[in-house]
Amino acid sequence: MTKERDFGHICQKNTCHYCCVETEMLLTKKDVQRIVRSTLISPTEFAIRNEEGYLMLQNRHKANESQCFFLNEKGLCSIYQIRPEGCKFYPIIWNFEDHQAILDDYCPHCGEFALKLSSTSDNLENFIFRLFGKL
Numbered sequence: 001m002t003k004e005r006d007f008g009h010i011c012q013k014n015t016c017h018y019c020c021v022e023t024e025m026l027l028t029k030k031d032v033q034r035i036v037r038s039t040l041i042s043p044t045e046f047a048i049r050n051e052e053g054y055l056m057l058q059n060r061h062k063a064n065e066s067q068c069f070f071l072n073e074k075g076l077c078s079i080y081q082i083r084p085e086g087c088k089f090y091p092i093i094w095n096f097e098d099h100q101a102i103l104d105d106y107c108p109h110c111g112e113f114a115l116k117l118s119s120t121s122d123n124l125e126n127f128i129f130r131l132f133g134k135l
């Protein structure tokens with residue numbers, strides 16, 4: 001877990017798992033190691049490489065939609081405590097054009113995360129640099 005406040009209650013309150021459908025969430029090597037260590041699931045089951053060669057979460061067909069491998073039948077993340085770092089930041093994302101953290105309006109409840117934006121910005125910047133080697 002990061003030291004940031006956990007805002008998962010906003011998703012729970014809104015019974016939302018929108019961003020866990022057709023997810024394109026990237027994974028760090030540490031994410032993969034942590035998930036394998038904790039679940040004993042092979043990375044070939046939950047991760048794939050995208051066209052740019054980055055590891056990302058794999059979707060599978062459930063409930064008539066393509067959902068993250070780790071979304072359970074109750075619409076909850078089955079690895080919440082050890083979920084990927086990018087999932088912890090979301091819906092805060094990095095805007096590469098303006099070089100700043102922004103709220104992703106793909107999240108239907110992104111406005112409720114406004115408090116998280118300022119407290120998360122520096123940590124997201126570090127994360128993006130670790131992931132891509134650039135900002």
Ligand code: SF4
Pocket residue numbers: 010011014016017018019020090091106107108109110
């Ligand atoms: S789309 Fe937004 S509210 Fe819904 S689960 Fe994702 S972060 Fe939470």
Ligand code: SF4
Pocket residue numbers: 019020023025057068069070071072076077078079080083084087
């Ligand atoms: S790991 Fe959990 S929070 Fe992240 S996309 Fe999958 S189900 Fe959603």
